[in-house]
Amino acid sequence: MRKPYLDNIRWSIQALVVIYHVFYMYNAEGVFGGLGKITALDVQYYDVVLYVLAPWLMPILFLVAGVSARLSLDRRTPREFIKNRTVKLLVPSTLGLLTFQFVQGYVSMGLSDVWEKTTDAPLWGTYLIMTASGTGVLWFIQTLWLFSILLPLITKYEKDRLRRYCRKVGTPALIAFSALIWGAAQILNTPVIVVYRFGFYGAFFLLGYFVFSHDEVVSIVKKRLALFATLAVAFGIAFCATAFGKNYADAPINRSVLFTCYSWFGSLALLGGAARYFNFETPLTRWMTQRAYGLYVFHYLGISSVALFIAKPGYASAPIVYLLSLVAGFGGGFLLNAVISRIPVLRWTVLGIADRKVDNVQR
Numbered sequence: 001m002r003k004p005y006l007d008n009i010r011w012s013i014q015a016l017v018v019i020y021h022v023f024y025m026y027n028a029e030g031v032f033g034g035l036g037k038i039t040a041l042d043v044q045y046y047d048v049v050l051y052v053l054a055p056w057l058m059p060i061l062f063l064v065a066g067v068s069a070r071l072s073l074d075r076r077t078p079r080e081f082i083k084n085r086t087v088k089l090l091v092p093s094t095l096g097l098l099t100f101q102f103v104q105g106y107v108s109m110g111l112s113d114v115w116e117k118t119t120d121a122p123l124w125g126t127y128l129i130m131t132a133s134g135t136g137v138l139w140f141i142q143t144l145w146l147f148s149i150l151l152p153l154i155t156k157y158e159k160d161r162l163r164r165y166c167r168k169v170g171t172p173a174l175i176a177f178s179a180l181i182w183g184a185a186q187i188l189n190t191p192v193i194v195v196y197r198f199g200f201y202g203a204f205f206l207l208g209y210f211v212f213s214h215d216e217v218v219s220i221v222k223k224r225l226a227l228f229a230t231l232a233v234a235f236g237i238a239f240c241a242t243a244f245g246k247n248y249a250d251a252p253i254n255r256s257v258l259f260t261c262y263s264w265f266g267s268l269a270l271l272g273g274a275a276r277y278f279n280f281e282t283p284l285t286r287w288m289t290q291r292a293y294g295l296y297v298f299h300y301l302g303i304s305s306v307a308l309f310i311a312k313p314g315y316a317s318a319p320i321v322y323l324l325s326l327v328a329g330f331g332g333g334f335l336l337n338a339v340i341s342r343i344p345v346l347r348w349t350v351l352g353i354a355d356r357k358v359d360n361v362q363r
Contacts, residue, residue, distance in 0.1 A: 002071075003067075003071075003279070004278075004279050004280055004281045004285070005274040005275045005278050005279040006064050006067060006068060006274075007281075007285065007289040008274055008278045008279075008285055008289075009060065009061075009064050009270065009271070009274045009278070010061065010064060010289070010292055011285070011288040011289050011291075011292035011295075012274075012278075013057060013060055013061055014061075014292045014293075014295055014296045015288075015292075015295070015330075016053060016057060017057060017137075017296060017299070018295065018299045018303075018326070018329040018330055018333065019049075019053075019326070019329075020049070020050065020053045020054070020057060021137075021299065021300055021303050021329065022303055022322060022325045022326050022329060023046070023047060023049045023050050024050060025303055025304065025307050025325060026038050026039075026307070026311070026318070026321070026322065026325075027044070027047050027050060028041070028043070028044040028047060029044075029047050029050065029244075029245055029246070029247065029248070030246075030247050031050070031247055031248065031249050032247075032249075034111070034304075034307065035111055035307040035308075035311055035312060038311050038318050038321060039318045043245075047244075048240055048244055050248065051239065051240045051243055051244055051248055052236065052240060054248055054249065055236075055239065055248075055254075055259050055260075055262045055263040055266060056232075056262065056263045056266035056267050056270065058140065058201065059200070059201065059204045059263050059264075059267050060204075060266075060267040060270050060271065061140070062143075062144070062147075062201045062202075062204040062205045062208065063204040063205065063207060063208040063212060063267055063271065064208060064271075065144055065147075065148075065205055065208065066147075066204065066205040066206060066207065066208020066209035066210075066212070066213070067208045067209065067212050067213045068208075069081075069147075069148055069151055069205075069208075069209055070163075070208075070209050070213035071213065072084070073151065073152075073155070078152035078155070078156075081148075081151070081152060082148075082149055082152060085145055085148040085149065086145065086149070087348075087352050087354055088141075088352040089141045089142070089144055089145035089148065089352065090142075090145045091348065091349060091352050092138070092141060092297065092349065092350055092351060092352045093135075093138040093141045093142040093145065095349040096138070096297075096349050096350040096351075097131045097132075097134050097135065097138070098131060098349075099345075099346060099349045099350060100340070100346060100349070100350045101131070101134035101135070101136070101138065101350070102127065102130040102131045102134045103130075103134065103301065104133075104134040104136050104300065104301050104304070105129070105130035105131055105132065105133035105134030105135075106130050106133075106134075107301065107304045107305055107308050108133045108134065108136065108304060109129070109130065109133050110308045110312075111304060111307060111308050111312065114129070114133070136300050137296060137297070137299075137300050138297070139193075139195045139196060140296075143196060143198065143201060144205070146198075147201075147202055147205045147206075151209065162210055163209075163210045163213070163214075166210045166211045166214065166217070167214045167216055167217070169211050169214075169217050169220075170220060171220060171224050171227070174217075174220065174221065174224075174228075174268065175231075177207065177211075177264065178260065178261050178264045178265065180203060180207075181200070181203055181204070181260045181261075181263065181264045182255075182257055182260040182261070184199040184200050184202065184203035185197070185199065185200040185254070185255045185259070185260045186199070186255055187199035188200075188202070189251070189255075194249055194250050194251075194254070195249075197254075200260075204267065212271065218271070218272075218275050221268055221271055221272035221275065222272045222275050222276045224272070225269065225272040225273060225276060228265050228268040228269045228272055229269040229272075229273070231261075231265040231269075232262065232265040232266040232268070232269040235258055235261045235262035235265055235266075236262045236266065238258050238262075239256075239258040239259055239262045242258060243256075243258070243259070291334060291337055293337075293351070294333065294334070294336070294337025294338075294340070294341065294351060295330070295333040295334060295337060296333075297333075297337070297350070297351065298332060298333040298336040298337055298340075299329040299330065299332065299333035300329070301332060301336070302325075302328030302329050302330075302331065302332025302333060303325045303328055303329045303332075305328060305332075306321065306324045306325045306328045307321075307325065310324060311325075337351070341353060
């Protein structure tokens with residue numbers, strides 16, 4: 001039985017990811033990966049949007065993915081679950097790179113001036129570099145696939161004992177879990193490519209699977225929504241006030257108490273708020289749910305293309321660039337999803353669609 005509030009969290013967060021990446025692309029806070037500052041402002045105070053969103057934007061997706069994994073395992077055998085997740089997650093993040101996402105690699109290399117350093121590379125070498133550079137936002141589904149295939153092994157030996165115990169989790173434990181999140185943020189972090197935080201995101205995923213897959217626990221989160229929202233706002237204000245201007249995406253900022261507590265309580269507030277007020281379906285929510293994964297997979301290509309071909313040469317003013325990037329992120333994401341989902345082979349390699357039905361990766 002599907003839970004509409006989980007679908008609504010997914011597409012809402014993935015829409016926020018588009019907005020986040022527009023600001024990220026042109027940030028002036030030293031966060032590596034985009035084009036960088038394109039204004040003449042001494043301080044881009046609106047970059048605070050990044051600090052507001054970053055701590056909980058991806059963690060809540062991993063938490064929801066953990067809940068969904070439990071729901072999926074309830075109606076599938078472990079073998080079927082692994083096959084489903086491999087098609088939905090691993091295929092697009094590997095074969096998708098070879099068949100389409102190398103285009104993202106081309107654009108990303110242009111933004112970082114890598115082309116000037118690869119002029120003597122053979123054609124096959126250039127293609128491999130483009131492919132590796134095209135990973136971009138696919139780190140999320142790569143990491144999610146890894147967590148997902150570990151679940152059948154965990155459940156084989158855990159035999160649902162821990163999950164049954166987690167049904168009894170109450171408000172004190174939910175607050176105490178913030179310490180667990182902080183501890184997880186300190187471990188299994190890859191160097192250089194800082195988005196692969198296996199400890200931090202793995203904790204959210206497993207808590208989603210073991211704890212928040214229980215309706216009883218979600219009911220407590222709904223009941224204590226005011227408390228968790230207050231804590232989220234308090235930690236959020238403190239984090240933004242102390243971290244603004246620093247690289248929030250790397251250590252030590254992204255491993256700090258303020259970052260992790262804001263991430264945890266922000267996720268709880270979002271989960272409780274959605275379960276209470278957003279647990280319904282409409283034609284719009286169903287439309288967004290069906291296309292949210294495609295939006296996530298394709299949105300960054302539109303944003304980065306505007307950055308490369310319009311912003312970098314200085315063909316438009318900063319406000320116009322931001323607006324065009326937002327339109328390209330949403331418009332390009334939806335358009336590419338509509339096109340690729342209808343092309344044989346590509347719809348499988350890029351979107352993990354094994355048949356003609358356009359489905360959501362999290363289902």
